[in-house]
Amino acid sequence: MAIVTQGLNTAWLVAGVAVAIFFVASCCVGSDATSDAGHAEGDYPIRPVPFNEVEITSDFWRPRLITQRETLVPFAFERTKPGVEHLRAARDHLAGAPTPDHRPHRFIDSDLYKVMEGAAYLLQLRRDPELEASLDELVDLIAAAQHPDGYLYPSHTTGVATSRQMMGDAPYEFVVHSHELYNVGHMYEAAIAYYRATGKDKFLGVARKSADHVYRVFFDGDPKYNGGKPVLQAPGHQEIELALVKLYRVTGEQKYLDMASRFLEIRGVTYVPDGEGVMAPTYAQQHAPVAEQVKAVGHAVRATYLYSAMADIGALSANPELQRAIERIWGNIVDTRMHITGGLGAVHGIEGFGPEYELPNDDAFNETCAAVGNVMFNYRMFLLYRDAKYVDVAEVALLNNVLAAVNLEGNRFFYVNPLGADGKHPFNHGTPGRAPWFGTACCPSNLARLLPQVPGMAYAHNGDEVYATFYAASRTSLELSSGRLAIEQTTEYPNEGDIEFKLTPETPTRFCLLLRIPTWTSDRFVPGDLYHYADDCNDKITLLVNDEPYPVSVERGFAKVDRVWSRGDTVKLGLPMPVRVSECHSSVLANDQRIAFTRGPLVLCGEGVDNGGPVQRFFFKEPPRTTSATTSTATIASGSFLQVALPAETVTAEGGVDQATLNLTPYYAWNNRGVSSMCVWFPRTRDLAQFDPLALPDDSPFVEIAASHTFEEDALSAIADNHEPRWSSGNKSTRWSSRPRTGEPQWVEGRFANARRIRSVGVYWFDNNKDVKTPEEWSLEVKREGSWSPMDLYVTDEYGTRVNQYNVVHPAAGLTCEAIRVNMTPQQDASVGILEIDVVFEENDVVRSTKGDASEALAK
Ligand code: FUB
Ligand code: ZN
Numbered sequence: 001m002a003i004v005t006q007g008l009n010t011a012w013l014v015a016g017v018a019v020a021i022f023f024v025a026s027c028c029v030g031s032d033a034t035s036d037a038g039h040a041e042g043d044y045p046i047r048p049v050p051f052n053e054v055e056i057t058s059d060f061w062r063p064r065l066i067t068q069r070e071t072l073v074p075f076a077f078e079r080t081k082p083g084v085e086h087l088r089a090a091r092d093h094l095a096g097a098p099t100p101d102h103r104p105h106r107f108i109d110s111d112l113y114k115v116m117e118g119a120a121y122l123l124q125l126r127r128d129p130e131l132e133a134s135l136d137e138l139v140d141l142i143a144a145a146q147h148p149d150g151y152l153y154p155s156h157t158t159g160v161a162t163s164r165q166m167m168g169d170a171p172y173e174f175v176v177h178s179h180e181l182y183n184v185g186h187m188y189e190a191a192i193a194y195y196r197a198t199g200k201d202k203f204l205g206v207a208r209k210s211a212d213h214v215y216r217v218f219f220d221g222d223p224k225y226n227g228g229k230p231v232l233q234a235p236g237h238q239e240i241e242l243a244l245v246k247l248y249r250v251t252g253e254q255k256y257l258d259m260a261s262r263f264l265e266i267r268g269v270t271y272v273p274d275g276e277g278v279m280a281p282t283y284a285q286q287h288a289p290v291a292e293q294v295k296a297v298g299h300a301v302r303a304t305y306l307y308s309a310m311a312d313i314g315a316l317s318a319n320p321e322l323q324r325a326i327e328r329i330w331g332n333i334v335d336t337r338m339h340i341t342g343g344l345g346a347v348h349g350i351e352g353f354g355p356e357y358e359l360p361n362d363d364a365f366n367e368t369c370a371a372v373g374n375v376m377f378n379y380r381m382f383l384l385y386r387d388a389k390y391v392d393v394a395e396v397a398l399l400n401n402v403l404a405a406v407n408l409e410g411n412r413f414f415y416v417n418p419l420g421a422d423g424k425h426p427f428n429h430g431t432p433g434r435a436p437w438f439g440t441a442c443c444p445s446n447l448a449r450l451l452p453q454v455p456g457m458a459y460a461h462n463g464d465e466v467y468a469t470f471y472a473a474s475r476t477s478l479e480l481s482s483g484r485l486a487i488e489q490t491t492e493y494p495n496e497g498d499i500e501f502k503l504t505p506e507t508p509t510r511f512c513l514l515l516r517i518p519t520w521t522s523d524r525f526v527p528g529d530l531y532h533y534a535d536d537c538n539d540k541i542t543l544l545v546n547d548e549p550y551p552v553s554v555e556r557g558f559a560k561v562d563r564v565w566s567r568g569d570t571v572k573l574g575l576p577m578p579v580r581v582s583e584c585h586s587s588v589l590a591n592d593q594r595i596a597f598t599r600g601p602l603v604l605c606g607e608g609v610d611n612g613g614p615v616q617r618f619f620f621k622e623p624p625r626t627t628s629a630t631t632s633t634a635t636i637a638s639g640s641f642l643q644v645a646l647p648a649e650t651v652t653a654e655g656g657v658d659q660a661t662l663n664l665t666p667y668y669a670w671n672n673r674g675v676s677s678m679c680v681w682f683p684r685t686r687d688l689a690q691f692d693p694l695a696l697p698d699d700s701p702f703v704e705i706a707a708s709h710t711f712e713e714d715a716l717s718a719i720a721d722n723h724e725p726r727w728s729s730g731n732k733s734t735r736w737s738s739r740p741r742t743g744e745p746q747w748v749e750g751r752f753a754n755a756r757r758i759r760s761v762g763v764y765w766f767d768n769n770k771d772v773k774t775p776e777e778w779s780l781e782v783k784r785e786g787s788w789s790p791m792d793l794y795v796t797d798e799y800g801t802r803v804n805q806y807n808v809v810h811p812a813a814g815l816t817c818e819a820i821r822v823n824m825t826p827q828q829d830a831s832v833g834i835l836e837i838d839v840v841f842e843e844n845d846v847v848r849s850t851k852g853d854a855s856e857a858l859a860k
Contacts (some may be wrong), residue, residue, distance in 0.1 A: 001763070004189065006782055007525050027722055029375055029376055029379040029394075029450070029453050029454075029456060029457055034614065035737055038384070042116060042315060042316055042317060043315055043316055044315045044380075044383035044384055044447045045383070045384075045386060045462060046383055046386055046460045046461060046462045046465070046467060047460060047461060048379075048457065048459065048460040049456070049458065049459040049460065049461070049478050050452045051121070051124075051125075051452065051454070051455040051456030051478050052121075052124045052125050052186040052455075052456075053476055053477075053478075054455035054456065054458050054459065054474050054475075054476045055455075055474060055475045055476065056455050056472060056473070056474050056494075057473045057474055057475065058472040058474060058491075059472035059473070059492070059560040060472065060473075060492075060493070060494060060495065061454065061455070061472050061473075063639060064403075064451060065451070065452065066296070067408070067409070067410035068118070068122065068301040068410065068448070068451050068452055069122050069126075070410075071409060071410035071411055072406065072410035072444075072447065073115060073118055073119050073122060073410065073411065073448050074119075075411045075447045075826075076111075076115040076118070076444055076445060077115055077119070077134075079436070079437040079441065079444070080108075080111050080112040080115050080441070080445065080534045081787050082102075082104055082105075082108055083104075083108045083109045083110075083111055083112030084138065084141065084724065085100075085102060085856065086102075086104040086108050086109055086154045086155075086158075087109060087112075087141050087142060087145040087154055088141060088145075089102065089104075089154060089157075089158045089160070090154035090157040090158055090597065091120040091141060091144040091145045091147035092157045093157050094144070094145065094147065094157065095144075096354075097610070099158040099159070099160055100433050101160075101809055102160065102162070103160065103162050103597070104154070104155070104160070104161055104162070104177060105160065105161070105162055105163075105439060105440060106155040106161040106163055106166065106167050106178070107155075107162075107179035107182060107183050108441075109154060109183050109187075110179065110182060110183045110186040110187075110442070110445075111441040111442060111445040112138070112445075113183070113186035113187045113189070113190040114186055114189075114190070114442075114445035114447050114448060115170075115448045115449070115450050116135060116138060116193075116194065116196075117189050117190040117193045117448075117449040118445075118447075118448030118449035118450075118451075118452060119131055119135060119448075120135065120190065120193035120194040120196070120197040120198075120601075121197070121452035121453060121768065123135070123194075123195055123198065124193070124196055124366055125195035125452065132197075132198060135194055135198075136200070139194065139200075139202055139203040139206070140186065140202075142203070142206055143202060143203075143205075143206050145157065146206055146209065146210065146472055149222075149224065149484055150209040150210050150211075150212055150213025150214075151171060151210075151213055151215055152183070152184055152187065152210050153178075153180045153183055153184075153300060154173065155178075156171050156178075156180070157169055162307050162471070162760065163515035166178065167180075170225075171225055172217060172218075172225055172226060172231050172233075172463075173226075175231065175233045175234075175235055175236060175271075175282065176233075176235075176236035176271070176273055176279070177236050177237075177278065177751050178236075179235075179236075179237055180200075180235075181214065181235035181237075181239070181240040181577030182238075182239045182240065184207075184210045184211075184214065184240060184243075185208065185241075185242070185243035185244075186239060186243070187206070187207060188207040188210070188240070188243035188244065188246065188247050189243050189246060190203070190450075191203035191204045191206060191207035191209070192204065192246050192247065192250050193449075194245075194357065195250065196250070196516070198806070204251070205266070207247060208247070208251065211247055211256055211259065212255075213445060214240070214259070214467060215255060215259050216382075217230070217231055218230060218231045218232060218233070218259075218262075219232065219259070219372060222500070223476065225589075226367065227609055229230075232266055232271075233266070233270055233271040234263050234264075234266050234267035234268075234270070234271065234286065235255055235263070236284045236302075237284065237299075237301075237302050237305075238284070238285075238305040238306040238309065239305050240260075241260045241262065241263045241264060241305070241306070241309035241312075241313070242305060242308050242309040242312055242376075242595040244256045244257070244259050244260035245257060245260050245309065245312040245313065245316065247341055248260070254859060257313075257316060258773050260312075260313055261311060261313050261317065261471055263309075264290050264306075264309060264310065264322070265289075265290075265291050267285065267286055267289070267306075268281075268285070268287060268288045268289050268290060268293075271286065271639050272286050272287070273286060275704075277349070277350065278299075278350065279796070280298070280350075282297040282298040283298045283299055283302075283350055283352070284298060284299060284302050285297065285298050285299075285302060285303055285306050286422075290306065290310060290322070290325060291321040291322050291325050292318075292325065293323075293325050293328075293329060294325075294328050294329070294332065295328075295329065295332040295356075296332050296333045296337055296344075296353050297331050297351060297352070297353055298352045298353060298588035299345070299350055299352040299443070300344040300345025300351065300352045300353055300367060300373065301345070301351070301369040301370050301373050302352075302465065303345075303352070303353065303370075303375060304344065304370060304372075304373025304374055304377045304491060305373055305376075307326050307329060307330075307373075307377045308373065308376045308377045308380055310325060310326045311320050311323075311326055311377065311380035311383075311384055312380060314326060314384065314654060315380075315384050317382070320459040321682050323384065324717060326377075326381065329380060330377075330378075330390075331420055331528075332356075333528075333619075334526070334527050334528025334529075334530065335528045335529040335530065336356035336357055336529075336530070336585075336587075337353050337354075337356060337357075337359070337518075338359075338374075338393075338526075338528065338530060339359055339364060339366060339401070339419060339777060340396075340400075340419075340525060340526065340530070340531050340582065340584075340596055340598075340603055340680065341366070341371075341396070341397070341400035341401045341404070341417065341419060341603050341680070341790050342371055342374055342375075342393060342394075342396040342397025342398070342400050342401045342402075342526070343364060343366030343370070343371055343374075343397070343400075343401040343417050343419075343666055344366065344370040344371065344373070344374050344397075345365050345366055345367050345370040346358055346359050346360060346364050346365055346366060347360075347365055347434075347751050348363070348365045348416075348732075351365055351367050351370075352365075354450035354805070355487070356587075357583075357587040357588045357589075358587065358588075359513075359530075359588050359590055360418075360590045360734055361418060361420035361537050361589070361590050361591070361680065361681055362419070362420040362421060362422065362425065362427070363417055363418065363427075363677075364416075364418045364527075365416055366401060366416065366417040366418065366419075367416065367417070367443065368402065368405035368413070368415055368417060368444075368446065368447070369443050369446050370403045370416055371397045371398075371417065372402055372443075372446045372450050374393065374397040374401075375394045375397050375398050375402060375450065376450075376787070377540045378390040378391065378393040378394035378397070379391070379394045379457055382394070382460075382469065383460070386467070386556060386558075387556040387557055388469070388516045388517065388518070388519075388556060388557020388558050389519060389527040389556075389557050391401055391457070391469045391470060391516055391518075391557075392516075392518050392519040392520070392526060392527055392557065393526060393527055393528075394457065394470075395470060395518065395601050396520075396525070396526045396601060396603075398454070399494055399601050399602060399664075399668060400602065400603045400667050400668055400825045401600075401667075402418050402450065403668035404667055404668045404669075404670060404671075405417060405443060405444075405447060405448050406434075406444070406475065407434055407638065407671070407672050408636070408638035408639035408641075408672050409637075409638040409671070409672075411436065412433075412434035412435065412436055413435060413436075413437070413438070413443055413444040413447070414428050414434055414443070414671075415428055415429050415435070415438050415443045416428050416429065419605075419667075419679075419680040419681060419749035420616075420678060420679050420680060420826060421677060421678040422614070422616070422680070422693040422694055422715075422734070423608055423614075423675050423676045423677040423678075423688070423694075424574045424694055424713070424714060424715035424718070424734050425729065425734045426731060426732070426733070426734070426735070427732075429731060430729070430730070430731035430768075431713075432675050432713060432754045433671050434671055435675075442533075445587065454470070454472075455472070455474065457469060457470040458470045458471075458472055458474055458476070458489075459476055459478065459487065461478055461480065463479075463480055463481040464480065464481055464512065465510050465511065465512045465513075465514055466480070466485065466487075466511055466512070466514065467491070467514045467516070467558065468487075468499075468501065468513065468514065468515050468516060469494040469516050469541075470516075471489070471491055471494070471499050471516070472489070472491070472493060472642060473489055473491050473492075473493075474487075474488075474489050474788075475487065475488045475489070480505070480509065480511055481509060482505070482509040482510070482511065483505060483506040483509060484505070484506045484508075485503065485504070485505045485506075485509075485511070485565075485749075486503070486504040486505075487501060487503055487504075488501065488502040488504075489501050489675075490502075493600070494600050494602055495600075495642050496577060496600075497574060497575030497576060497577035497600055498572070498574050498575075499515075499569060499572070499573045499574075499575070500571070500572045500573075501513075501570065501571040501572075501573075502569070502570050503528075503568075503570070503571065504567045505521040505565050505566070505567065506567045506569060508565065508567075509564065510562075510563065510564045510565070511562075511565065512561065512562040513560070513561040513562075513565075514558035514559070514560055514561075514800075515543070515558060515559045515560075515561070515571070515573050516557060516558055517541060517552070517554050517557055517558065517559050517575070518557075518575065518601060519557070519700035520580075520598065520600060520601055521541060521576070522573050522735050524582070525580065525582050525598050525603075529585055530584060530585045530588065531582045531583070531584055531585070531596075532582065532583060532584065533581060533582055533583075534581045534583040534623045535578050535580060535581045535623055535625075535626060537576065537578055537580065539576030539578060540576070541559075541574060541575060541576065542572070542573070542574035543559060543561070543565070543571070543572070543573055543574075543575070544570075544571070544572040545569070545570070545571055546569055546570055547570070550571075559573070563846070572845075575599040575600070575771070577599055577744050578595055578599070578627070578629075579598070579599045579604070579625055579626035579629040579644055579646070579664075580597070580598050580599070580626065581595050581596075581597060581623040581624065582595060582596045582597070582598060583595055583623075583690060584596075584644070585679070590681070591681050593683060593685050593688060594681035594682060594683055594684060594688070595620060595623055595681065595684060596681050596682070597626070597644070597646070597664055598684075599631075599642070599666075602666045602667070603666070603667040603679045603680060604644055604664035604665065604666060604667065604669070604680075605664065605665060605666075605667045605670050605678050605679060606618060606662055606663065606664055606665070606678065606679050606682070607663075607665055607670055607671075607673075607676055607677070607678050608676030608677035608678070609673045609674060610643070610665060611662060613677075613692075614677045614689040614690065614691070614692055614693050614694075615662075615676075615677045615678065615679045615689045616679055616689065616692075616693045617650045617651050617652075617678060617689050617690060617692075618648045618649070618650050618660065618662045618679075618682055618683075618689065619648070619649055619650070619651070619682060619683040619684065619685065619686055619689040620648055620649065620682055620683070620684060620686065621649065621685070624646050624647060624648065626646070628646065628647055629644050629645065629646050630644070630645045631643065631644050632645070634665070634669075636672060636673060638672065638725050639672075640645070641665065641666050641668075641669040642666060643663060643664065643665055644663070644664040645661050645662070645663050645664070646661065646662050646664065646697040647659065647660075647661060647662075648660055648661065648662035648682075649686075649692045650689070650691075651686060651689045651690070653691055655691075657686060663680075667680060675713065677693060694715045694717045694721075695717065696717050696720055696721065697721060697722055697832035699722060700717075700720040700721065700722060701720055701750065701752065701837075701838075701839040701841070702720045702750030702751055702752060702839075703751060703752065703753045704750070705717065705719065705748065705749065705750045705751070706718060706748070706749050707736060707738075707746070707747065707748040707749070708738065708745075708746045708747045708748070709737065709738050709741055709746065710736060710738075711736075711737045711739035712735075713739075713829075714734070714735050714736050714737050714739070714833070715735075715736065716748070717734075717737050718733065718734035718735050718736050718834075718835065718836070719736050719748060719750070719834045719835070719836060719837045720750060720836070720837055721734060721836075722836075724836065725764050725835040725836055726804075727803075727804050728764070728765055728766060728767040728768075728774075728803035728804050728835065729767070729768055729769070730766040730767075730768055730835055731768075731833045732774070733766075733836070734835075735766045735833050735834070735835050736748065736766070736833055736834050736835075737766055737772050737831050737832065737833030737834075738824075738826070738832050738833065739771060739772060739831040739833070740831065741831055742771075742826060742828075742829050742830055742831050743826055743829065743830075744826070745823065745824065745825050746823075746824045746826065746831075746832050747821050747822060747823045747824065747827075748822050748834060748837075749783075749819055749820065749821035749822070750819060750820055750837065750839075751783075751818060751819040752817075752818060752819060754818075755784075755816050755817060756816065756817065756818075756839075756841050757814065757815065757816045757841060757842040758811055758815050758816070758817060758820070758839065758840070758841060758842070759810065759840040759841060759842050760779060760808050760809065760810045760838075760839075760840045761808070761820060761837065761838070761839050761840075762806030762807060762808040762837070762838040762839075762840075763778070763806065763822060763834060763836075763837055763838075764805070764806050764807075764834065764835045764836040764838070765801060765803060765807065765832075765833065765834060765835070766832075766833030766834055766835045767803050767833070767834075770835040771830060771831055772828045772831050773802060773829060773830035773831075773832070774801035774802075774824060774827070774828070774832075775801060775824040775825055775826055775827065775832045776825045776827045776828075777799065777824075777825045778799050778801070778822060778823060778824045778825065779791075779799055779822075779823050780799075780809065780820055780821065780822060780823070781820070781821040781823060782811075782815060782817035782819070782820050782821075783817055783818045783819035783820070783821070784816070784817050784818065786818075788821065791809075791811055791815065791820075792811060792812035792813065793809055793810070793812060794809070794811065794812050795812065796808040797810055806836075808838075814842075820839070822834070822837070
């Protein structure tokens with residue numbers, strides 16, 4: 001029986017190479033936990049042990065799973081209440097009640113679904129009647145918000161949402177940005193998880209009804225939608241595809257797998273947007289049929305969800321074209337577009353992949369969801385190819401980028417994950433640290449559902465081969481062809497590299513144990529051409545079976561131990577874990593003359609909080625001998641983590657150089673002790689080191705600045721750091737503000753190196769429309785010959801308070817001065833703030849050099 005029956009092109013149907021072992025896979029990590037009913041001809045050749053069959057005893061992971069249950073998921077439910085309101089409004093609307101006056105985000109329900117999915121995994125791990133009852137209530141609500149024909153999208157049901165122009169005037173009119181199918185895709189995943197946890201099929205019924213409806217409208221035509229013609233358009237945000245594969249697995253309904261395949265098949269074929277930015281063909285990977293795609297482009301979350309679905313369907317339909325496409329794309333990612341932390345989607349704006357090798361540090365975007373997607377995609381690639389290199393990438397993304405995205409306490413999040421920070425720049429949607437939640441909360445809700453599934457990456461098998469893939473202290477048992485096998489794993493991994501297994505087969509039996517030998521033990525930290533070690537390590541991997549040395553022969557990243565096993569046999573794997581030094585591919589300009597430190601699978605970073613000030617002041621002329629590194633454990637209220645100390649050099653306040661110790665922390669643990677500077681890639685030259693990354697740059701108009709008051713989370717230097725703001729909201733620019741002072745007059749002033757002849761002064765106001773607003777009024781004073789006086793304004797000028805632009809004023813007549821001062825009267829109950837002051841000087845304006853002391857300068 002061909003796995004995909006309708007609508008697939010012939011090449012897909014006659015896919016040549018059949019996968020050798022066909023059984024219904026049970027997947028994990030965003031895929032499926034068990035597979036009861038699917039009947040594919042092809043599938044992944046190995047089956048992971050489901051997460052709920054692996055008991056985690058790890059001191060690293062257990063606390064995280066407890067935090068998930070006790071803090072993260074309850075907190076996420078609190079924060080997704082607007083999603084519940086949105087569904088309630090839809091339910092009431094369908095029942096004829098007026099829609100309340102609210103302005104929900106158009107796909108806010110998806111965040112709730114993801115938290116429900118995460119909660120259902122927790123239920124699967126342990127019964128919790130209270131949690132189950134609250135999920136039951138939500139399921140009733142979702143069912144009531146669904147139209148009788150299966151349509152479910154509260155924003156169109158109620159007609160109320162923000163960004164209405166992005167959802168079209170009617171259902172499925174603007175599939176490229178409405179997120180109607182993204183929403184229901186997440187709903188399917190939640191419904192499947194809830195069904196598996198509770199055995200109750202009401203939610204699954206809602207999912208099936210929705211999927212049947214979508215099939216009808218998109219592929220057959222339904223008189224109520226799109227004038228009865230099939231919509232035949234792939235969703236702008238992928239998600240439904242992989243969710244349909246799961247729905248197929250849980251129900252055994254072939255139609256859902258066909259539908260997933262058809263959504264892949266029509267992508268980049270039946271509809272190609274032809275604009276720019278979010279309407280560019282590449283943005284949602286619609287620039288070419290998916291099987292012909294070569295490089296990773298566009299929005300990174302969409303991309304990784306697409307590639308995950310391509311792996312699923314490539315396996316299920318044994319489709320070599322799809323498989324080749326994702327292999328190519330994977331290569332392009334690891335060779336040119338992935339940060340060392342496993343972060344994807346380096347550039348802001350499209351939240352996506354930039355040009356090859358464009359991997360900035362402080363300015364990296366690296367959305368948390370993209371790292372989650374990187375884990376999902378790579379784990380599927382491992383299931384498909386049984387090659388450890390894919391687990392290596394998944395592990396790096398998980399242990400570094402994904403874990404960094406939530407604090408140890410479980411209630412503060414990163415959406416954006418840079419590899420450097422000055423401690424003031426509000427890179428994370430308006431803040432320089434983690435935020436409690438976001439207007440678009442895809443990232444924290446993704447953490448709610450990914451983390452409980454991590455144990456499901458630990459083991460996989462195919463009946464005769466047992467793969468130990470993701471090391472963590474744990475216990476499990478699995479059914480081999482020859483009988484049951486119990487496994488106990490003892491390790492401190494990822495903090496230490498010694499891993500011990502105790503194997504207990506029911507009876508002596510032959511099977512092959514495959515132990516992952518991570519890429520980080522080789523000449524590089526992570527697969528691909530981007531990063532390689534700059535130092536040597538002579539420590540050898542060791543392998544003992546029942547305490548006897550066993551040869552380490554590695555194939556596709558796994559050391560094989562093929563023998564007859566008896567009860568209580570032991571295997572000890574030793575993966576040396578010294579601190580290593582990495583260099584980056586020379587095409588990555590951001591890392592030119594820089595090095596990074598790693599230990600085992602963990603990327604290390606320096607933080608200001610451990611280093612007595614900005615960590616950007618450290619540099620290493622020579623890659624340090626990391627044998628001199630010392631390790632210790634830092635313990636804070638919310639957890640503990642390893643730290644490393646290394647000898648380094650620093651620049652001093654006076655511009656000299658000192659010997660110093662650089663303290664490093666795992667990247668995943670940064671920003672758990674307040675906001676401070678952070679750096680992953682350290683300079684190799686003194687010139688690249690900065691004593692103070694917030695100091696005024698050399699080309700600033702001012703040499704000295706002062707203010708009546710500066711909020712502790714802001715930086716006064718922001719007003720003259722030559723970074724052009726794009727919006728007054730200040731979400732993306734370092735800013736100065738007088739918070740929390742409200743109502744009181746404020747001033748900022750800047751002194752020039754010499755008396756200068758001024759043509760104009762422009763002020764770009766910071767106005768977040770909350771506690772910081774443009775001033776009630778403002779004016780300029782200028783300092784001439786040591787005394788301040790109001791600046792005479794050009795006759796038609798006024799002191800403006802427009803947002804999103806400079807408010808420019810000119811002096812009435814030629815004016816030479818040593819300094820300027822901006823005096824501001826705030827609006828009542830608001831503070832004032834400035835993002836940038838732009839001073840334009842007349843050419844050849846220097847009146848008299850004062851050798852840097854303009855206070856002595858004389859005006860002409
Ligand atoms: O569009 C849904 C999610 O919101 C995306 O995956 C994120 O990038 C954010 O834009
Ligand atoms: Zn996200």
